[in-house]
Amino acid sequence: MLNMLLSQVLDLMTPVLLAAMAGALCERAGVFNIALEGKMLVGAFVAVATSVAFGSPVLAVLSAVLCTAVFASPLALGGARLGGDPIVIGIGLNLLAAGLTTYLLGAIFGVTGTLVDPAVTALPKFVIAGLADVPVVGAILGHNALVYLSWLLIFVFNIYLFRTPWGLRLRGIGEVPSAAAAMGANVSRYQTAIVILAGGLCGLAGAQLALGSVALFAENMTAGRGWIAVVAVMLGRAHPLGIALACLGFGLADAVGLRLQGQGLPNQITDIAPYAITLLAMIGLGLRGMKKRSV
Structure with missing residues (x-):
């Protein structure tokens, strides 16, 4: 039971974690990226469409990364x-992604709502023989x-952000771009590269969402996970370890x-669990900010 729950938590948190890492890089570069939702959706659609066309999960993931970066x-x-x-x-990209994927779903595959095709190949899982039934370890390694x-x-x-000169330069660009420019850094070039790299990470998140636990594409299947990733960036203060903890909490709530x-509880109630946690976290973050300002 514990293994199954932990395995489900790790599966559910992965798309949010990948998108949140993308948002963190943009935040460190001084670009507030709220287009994570739309980019994840595009990545999911491209991954499934490529899998239908070629039957290769590797090619599906690579296509999702490339198209989402574009x-x-x-x-x-x-x-x-x-x-x-x-x-x-960012808002424009989110709206474009929702409309574009819905249109292409009908134009290319002739379906509405959900695309379920036998040709869609899920990402293979790597299970180490003899460890699958070991508590905790089996859930982590499957x-x-x-x-x-x-x-x-x-x-x-x-390590990149806090232990390398390139990470220090990136943080300098995000915090004081004028000073970074005076030191010779090309601010716009750095920011452009980081945003495109973040797009590729969102492609990975979309591929995991569509081909990880399931093998299908549904209209608006991201269902707010991109916005949860934005909140995770804020809760984790754009720090990778803090973001991982926030995403773990969201994955646990979802699982x-x-x-x-x-167990029979209406899905209308259970589906709101991660979003309720997100709302409470945002309220707590706002109250903490108000307390600091009053001091």
């Missing part, structure tokens, strides 16, 4: 290079490559909600 270019160019408002651009990659990125980004649904 989809992020309006934010990279408009927000970083042309001085546009990243919030307005996942696909994107889950393992998300764990690795926590430590890679932590517990699904378990309660299996």
Whole structure:
């Protein structure tokens, strides 16, 4: 029972974690990225469409990364290079993603709502023989490559941001861009590259969402997970370890909600569990900010 719950938590938190890492990089670069939801949705659609066309999960993931990075270019160019408002651009990308994926679902596959195709290949899981039934360990070591990659990125980004000169330069660009420019850093170039890289990470998140635990695409299947990722960035203060803890909490709430649904609790109630946690976390974050200002 414990293994099953932990395994489900790790599966559910991975798309949010990958998207939140993308948001954290943008935050550190000085670009507030609220387009995580739309980019995840595009990544999920491209992953499923590529899997239907070629039957290769590897090619599906690579296509999702590439297409989502391209989809992020309006934010990279408009927000970083042309001085546009990243919030307005991000909202536009979210709306575009929702409409575009719904249109392409009907135009290409002739279906509405949900695409379930036998040709869609889920990401293979790597299970080490003899460890599957070991408490805790079996749940950790029975996942696909994107889950393992998300764990690795926590430590890679932590080292990059706080232990390398490139990370120091990136944080300097985000905190005091004028000073970074005076030191010779090309602020707009850095921000453009980071936003495009973040788009690729959202592609990974979308691929995990569509091909990880399930093998299908549904209209608006992100269901607010991109916004939860934005909140995770805020709760974790754009720190990889803090973000991981926040995403773990959201994954646990989602998994517990699904378990309660299996016990007969109405899905209308269980589905709101992660969003209720998000709302309470935001209220707590706001109250803490008010307390600090009063002091």
